Amino acid sequence: MFKYDVKLAFKSMRRNPIMTALMVAAIAVGIGVSMTTLTVYYMMSSNPIPEKSDELFAVTLDSWSPLRPFDDDNPERAPHQLTYHDAERLLSFAEAKRQVAMFESSLIIEPVKAEDLPFEAFARVTSTDFFAMFDVPFIHGSGWDKTTDAAAEPVVVLGKQLNEKLFGGENSVGNWLTMEGTRFRVAGVIDSWEPTPRFYDPINGAFQEINEMFIPLSLTRVLELSSVGSDWGWKSEEITSFEQWLNSEAVWIQYFIELETAGGRGEYVAHLNAYVNEQKKLGRFERPLNNNIYNVEEWMDYHEVVANDAKVLVGLSFLFLVVCLLSTIALTLTKFIGKKAETSLRRALGASRQTIFKQQIVEVAVIGFSGGLIGLALVTLGLQGIEYLYDSPEGMVRFDWVMVLTALGIAIVSSMIAGLYPAWRVCNIPPATQLKTQ
Amino acid sequence: MLQMTQIQKIYRTELIETHALRELSVTVQEGEFVALTGSSGSGKTTFLNIAGLLESFEQGTYLLDGEDVSHLSDNERSAYRNHKIGFIFQSFNLIPDLNLFENIDVPLRYRRFPRADRKQRIEHALETVGLASRMKHLPAQLSGGQQQRVAIARAIAGEPRLMLADEPTGNLDTTMAQQVLELLEEIHAAGTTIVIVTHDQGLASRAQRNIQLVDGKVLEEESPHTQEEIPQAVMLNGGEPLAAQL
Ligand SMILES: Nc1ncnc2c1ncn2[C@@H]1O[C@H](COP(=O)(O)OP(=O)(O)OP(=O)(O)O)[C@@H](O)[C@H]1O
Ligand SMILES: [Mg+2]
Numbered sequence: 001m002f003k004y005d006v007k008l009a010f011k012s013m014r015r016n017p018i019m020t021a022l023m024v025a026a027i028a029v030g031i032g033v034s035m036t037t038l039t040v041y042y043m044m045s046s047n048p049i050p051e052k053s054d055e056l057f058a059v060t061l062d063s064w065s066p067l068r069p070f071d072d073d074n075p076e077r078a079p080h081q082l083t084y085h086d087a088e089r090l091l092s093f094a095e096a097k098r099q100v101a102m103f104e105s106s107l108i109i110e111p112v113k114a115e116d117l118p119f120e121a122f123a124r125v126t127s128t129d130f131f132a133m134f135d136v137p138f139i140h141g142s143g144w145d146k147t148t149d150a151a152a153e154p155v156v157v158l159g160k161q162l163n164e165k166l167f168g169g170e171n172s173v174g175n176w177l178t179m180e181g182t183r184f185r186v187a188g189v190i191d192s193w194e195p196t197p198r199f200y201d202p203i204n205g206a207f208q209e210i211n212e213m214f215i216p217l218s219l220t221r222v223l224e225l226s227s228v229g230s231d232w233g234w235k236s237e238e239i240t241s242f243e244q245w246l247n248s249e250a251v252w253i254q255y256f257i258e259l260e261t262a263g264g265r266g267e268y269v270a271h272l273n274a275y276v277n278e279q280k281k282l283g284r285f286e287r288p289l290n291n292n293i294y295n296v297e298e299w300m301d302y303h304e305v306v307a308n309d310a311k312v313l314v315g316l317s318f319l320f321l322v323v324c325l326l327s328t329i330a331l332t333l334t335k336f337i338g339k340k341a342e343t344s345l346r347r348a349l350g351a352s353r354q355t356i357f358k359q360q361i362v363e364v365a366v367i368g369f370s371g372g373l374i375g376l377a378l379v380t381l382g383l384q385g386i387e388y389l390y391d392s393p394e395g396m397v398r399f400d401w402v403m404v405l406t407a408l409g410i411a412i413v414s415s416m417i418a419g420l421y422p423a424w425r426v427c428n429i430p431p432a433t434q435l436k437t438q
Numbered sequence: 439m440l441q442m443t444q445i446q447k448i449y450r451t452e453l454i455e456t457h458a459l460r461e462l463s464v465t466v467q468e469g470e471f472v473a474l475t476g477s478s479g480s481g482k483t484t485f486l487n488i489a490g491l492l493e494s495f496e497q498g499t500y501l502l503d504g505e506d507v508s509h510l511s512d513n514e515r516s517a518y519r520n521h522k523i524g525f526i527f528q529s530f531n532l533i534p535d536l537n538l539f540e541n542i543d544v545p546l547r548y549r550r551f552p553r554a555d556r557k558q559r560i561e562h563a564l565e566t567v568g569l570a571s572r573m574k575h576l577p578a579q580l581s582g583g584q585q586q587r588v589a590i591a592r593a594i595a596g597e598p599r600l601m602l603a604d605e606p607t608g609n610l611d612t613t614m615a616q617q618v619l620e621l622l623e624e625i626h627a628a629g630t631t632i633v634i635v636t637h638d639q640g641l642a643s644r645a646q647r648n649i650q651l652v653d654g655k656v657l658e659e660e661s662p663h664t665q666e667e668i669p670q671a672v673m674l675n676g677g678e679p680l681a682a683q684l
Contacts, residue, residue: 430493
């Protein structure tokens with residue numbers, strides 16, 4: 001019977017092609033718009049590292065000015081980055097299972113082959129635990145160990161793209177690369193790795209492209225690496241040397257820890273407080289104790305990775321879908337008037353109300369499905385448009401099966417809901433009326 | 439087969455009440471071929487609609503095939519129509535974008551006959567009405583008489599006990615009407631009870647029994663083939679001698 005209903009649906013759609021096209025178009029546009037915003041929203045609010053999001057924490061210490069809070073709008077918040085020397089101290093305590101301090105820098109890479117030109121590449125300057133902590137996938141080699149870090153050995157882990165650019169995608173582990181006059185040994189090459197949003201550095205852009213290479217944090221001092229990320233300061237300090245900069249109260253280091261369990265949180269904050277209390281004795285940390293750690297989800301909320309605008313936009317776009325569905329209802333009703341004769345005939349020939357109702361619902365579902373398919377094509381265009389507009393890396397907005405099925409599901413279900421009232425009207429057409437002389 | 443007693447049907451609109459049937463009592467025996475005549479507005483279609491369970495009625499009792507059908511639910515009425523009754527309408531009522539096969543298939547689908555059974559019934563019905571070769575044609579590709587034969591094929595494919603026809607020849611010229619009538623007689627001969635509504639005295643006279651309605655009531659029952667009706671029939675058929683048609 002279902003197959004018969006589908007067949008009748010196609011017949012009925014063909015009977016009035018313009019009306020059908022309008023209905024399909026209304027649903028397609030509604031689905032296209034709502035699913036585009038929903039996909040962007042879904043991508044923005046997705047969990048970038050679901051296996052670990054409860055054990056990874058961003059660390060904040062309130063080292064800010066005694067006169068005013070770091071963020072006037074959210075006075076309870078400590079600065080979201082650490083000073084270099086605090087980060088260095090926390091690393092040396094190694095109180096958590098894993099800990100990582102990092103910032104973003106950029107270096108000039110000397111050509112490997114004679115015919116190439118030097119170019120600038122971004123580097124995440126970070127400590128040993130980065131790769132294990134964030135489950136970074138390697139193609140070749142590995143990260144560096146603690147001894148390498150401690151000895152400030154110049155090693156580099158290349159991103160997949162950079163390795164392709166420099167070494168044609170070969171296993172380049174053990175090769176040498178000259179950057180800023182220093183020879184770096186390639187320790188590893190990572191696979192494509194794009195946690196979205198980029199949870200470990202939302203401060204410098206949650207939807208930024210992933211860094212192209214990674215070098216040890218200890219090189220900061222040796223190579224006098226500066227951050228290309230943002231830094232904040234409150235204290236007027238005289239800075240004439242790099243060492244003074246590293247020891248200043250400016251905050252520019254992102255600090256993450258991994259705890260054995262989410263439950264270890266209180267203990268770790270206590271550890272932070274103990275450290276800060278000790279620093280207070282030295283005249284630093286003049287504000288009341290306000291040290292906090294945030295798990296990944298909290299950290300994304302903290303930085304409003306999903307902008308409120310995005311939520312409003314999703315709401316609006318679903319309202320728009322409702323408008324499209326309302327016009328579908330209007331069209332369906334108009335169309336069903338033309339079905340009176342056939343319906344009362346079918347009723348006379350023995351179709352029950354339910355049978356007629358089901359047939360109408362199947363018909364709108366088929367229209368909904370068609371609208372959903374075309375809507376998906378519009379979503380693809382929409383997402384490409386957004387990538388283009390926001391200049392985000394390609395493939396950032398992913399087109400996945402969940403989305404396809406959701407779109408089709410929403411299209412079918414919503415058009416069926418839109419078809420309920422018209423179908424109810426149709427199935428109540430009495431069998432006799434049209435059988436009298438026509 | 440069909441037994442109505444004291445049936446009353448009133449159509450109500452905001453302005454007026456129309457007593458379409460007033461205490462109508464009609465009995466049709468199993469296997470009968472009955473013609474219903476009467477002037478326009480006398481309640482013939484109303485009677486047929488009630489007999490075919492297409493409409494309800496206010497008062498009286500109606501036994502169809504020995505069973506009281508006054509209190510059936512809408513679904514049960516649909517099933518009864520589907521299983522027991524074949525309809526033939528004046529305006530054929532074929533679905534224009536279904537081919538002949540699919541048109542005849544409509545009531546069989548609702549009866550949930552298996553596919554092979556449906557196919558066999560449709561082919562047989564189309565053979566009976568002499569249109570087996572046009573199975574894939576659309577109704578618009580047929581003449582009026584052929585369309586009405588398809589409608590008959592649709593009505594007989596489910597082998598109904600009772601066949602109801604409202605002016606089955608009303609839209610047809612005499613030759614075509616003749617073919618349709620012959621078909622109905624064939625169906626009747628095969629054992630189906632038939633009730634037809636007609637203005638055509640010639641057609642009525644071929645029935646076993648005539649029932650005349652006047653103002654929602656049975657006027658009188660007359661036996662067919664009475665001599666004095668023939669001239670009247672000639673006139674009703676547009677002046678052609680009845681003998682020439684038969
Ligand atoms: N749906 C309706 N609403 C109101 N009045 C109706 C309705 N159907 C029929 N009637 C009235 O009931 C009466 C009987 O109508 P019916 O159609 O049964 O007559 P008929 O004998 O079939 O006439 P005709 O020969 O013209 O087809 C008429 O007065 C008609 O106006
Ligand atoms: Mg009538």
